[in-house]
Amino acid sequence: MHDSILTYAKSRYLWIALGLCVVSIALYIWHDPGIAPNGGTWLGYTLGTVAALLIVWLLLFGIRKRSYSTTMGSTLGWLSAHVYLGTALILIALLHCGFQFGWNLHTLTLVLMLIVIFSGFFGVYTYLRYPTLMTRNRESATRDAMLDEIAEIDQNALSLADGIAPEIHAVVLRSIENTRLGGGVWTQLRARDGSDIAIARIKVAIEQRETQLGAPPPSMQAGQTILAMVDFLAGHADDKQSDAMRKLIDMLSRKRSLATRVARDIQYQAIMEIWLYIHVPLSVTLLAALTGHIISVFFYW
């Protein structure tokens, strides 16, 4: 079976991390500094050194994953160790500080470290869950292939609509203009392509029609494409036009489902990336805080 980052090399790094935790806890329990446990005892310095080296090593992952020609183990192995040793770091750092916190640079360093690690946990979750969802969503196509198909459908739909009636051509034209895939950070994360809204609007409009039995007020809003066609069908279409209309509706439905899948693809990719925008900058910030923490402690020793 394919190894995940958690099961790599029979979870070798899980056991190493657990061993590190057990040794740290045992030392912490055994050690009696005579005063409240803190970073200034010999064990405090030891755990602090281990934690600092771990942080530097964890940061090196950012370099390792970019160096494709390295012979120092696989990226998967590094990532597995990155995850497990990064998790062990929570415990080691807490034991290092002896659970002493304050409004100072030292606790800021700890908080930054915890945010980085917990954002990493989210990353692990997305890396385990989303690749599968992404593959299933794409249905063995690529995003480019889906986009090409959408473009093709647009062309075909336009010429088909032109053969039916000018007003149908106009609504298809509008539908093409309104199809917008992607967008800002929030839009990408929420996978909004407008089609859900369109369907909801159609439902509302049909209900309105049933109650009012009058013509709908001309609306310039999205989600009217299929509705306008249905309206046209019910009104004054002959058989030939009806066939073309049904074909057009099929086409636009296909387009809608494609658009939804592309939006979801963008969403999955965005979710898998978004945590890095916290994880990476804060880990670099953490490096500054850690430097400050170590220097300040020895500055006023």
Added chain:
Amino acid sequence: MRWLIRRVLKKGKSSISYEDDIHFGDILTIGRAADQAIFLPDLRAALNHASITAIGRDKYRIESLIVAGIRVNGEITYAATVGAGAIIELGSTRLTLLDARGDFDAAVEVASIDKSEQAEIVSSRKKPTSLSQTWISKRWPSWLGFILVLAFGLLLPAATHVVPGLNTILHYSPFPSTAFWNPGEIDSAHQFFAKDCTRCHQQAFLMVRDKACTSCHVKTKAHADPALFNIPELGDARCGSCHQDHNGKRGMVSTDQRLCASCHADLKDRSKGASQLVDISDFGTAHPQFHVSLPGWDARDEFTPKSMPWSNALKENSGLKFNHLKHLDRDGLKTPDGLKILTCASCHQPDVSAAAMKPIAFETMCHDCHTLGFDTLAPEREVPHAKVEAVTYTLDEFYAKRALEGGYADARAPTIVQERRRPGSPPLSRQEQVEALAWARDRAREATRTLFTGKACVTCHTVNPPPAGENVWRVAPVRVSGIWYAKARFNHAKHQTQACVDCHEGAQKSEASNDLLIPGIDNCRECHAGAHAKGKVASTCIACHDYHRLPQLTLDKATGSTAVEAPPGEKTR
């Protein structure tokens, strides 16, 4: 109204030519239908797609005639009022509205957009499909975070070390000062200079030096004489190795017995014989028997207590005769004020500190029963409980006064003494005075002897007659140690929950005053043990002992070159 419709014709790659056309009418229609003023044979255009109305000089109104709208200046719109220069894009055609020229009221330029440009436009209108195409970034927040934290977390506070006054300014500003480095709350005694790190941390990257401590703690007593022991060589003896600040307001005194044991567990070897102190590392398991200080006097009767290991057989020769058993009679004692039951507290009363007991005072504790009367004819008169000379003075003066005043009703006295002199009587003759004073001297001497040998002084004191040629009686000096364990601290107040006899076991039955009623280490160990005590009070060294203990050597001297020789008693316990 006359419209100029100028078509741009591209010939080859670089050369272009224009073809002008005139349209009459207010409205310029655009679409795929044949009747349109500007006819666009493009599927992306509707039959009647839009209209442009010239509403004034260089002012146009563009209206979309279909629901899809029209793209004006890059934005989809349904109706817009624009000036000259506005661009309308429709499929592969670009319309540019021009300013009216010549005898035309309005003008528009029609150009086709070539395929590569169309693709460019499409791709430029595409919305971002990955986060890296959006405004968020990893790079600049990384730099920003790194620089901000380094600048405000490290560099700014560090700058206060070299820029005088900066720390004070920062303290009253929203920017972090060195307080941002403070790992824990400062001890309450140090709070008043807590903001000034350099008061203790005088040099960067160096541990706090003792010098910083002794700049205030000048008169704190030293532990041992540096002339005799080089303490830093024996173990870590920096002030800061025991006294660590930044651990909150609970104080900086470490009670850890290892701080003492690290040297005292093998001090003889460690000091290469310079110290003769017994090795000690734990009160419960590795502490020798106490050395008790017992009273003693040298040849000149100077009090010189002797220290020796406590044992049951030791006697405390205080010079006093006292029977505890007799005084603690449960049936009570017959006193001039009736039957009285004495307890320990009748005589042993705590001093103001409640730590030690007040010395026994004859006047308040013994005198009720043990009066110092000397003459049955004057039972209210007593000698003072004072030096022998003061006693004899009192007697001499008392009897001299009686002799000269007369009226002393003792048959054995001379007539001149017995006879009461009235006012107006003639003064005594020289012969009579001599006779009266001779009686007085003899009587005083007799009274002195009676006091010193009879029931008064000897009840409690050992009295010897005056040596030949003198007339001052000798009363042996009386003194209990008072402080039996001089090197340790004991606090009676902290032991109030215990009964006296819990520790002073034999006191109630003691008949001899030289019984040592002070307990040894075993008694303490019934309740106390070392740091790792199980089921007992965990008592580390400083529960009883002071580290800063040399009374004659203060830290300022101990760290300087002045060496004060420790008395012999300080070398050994």
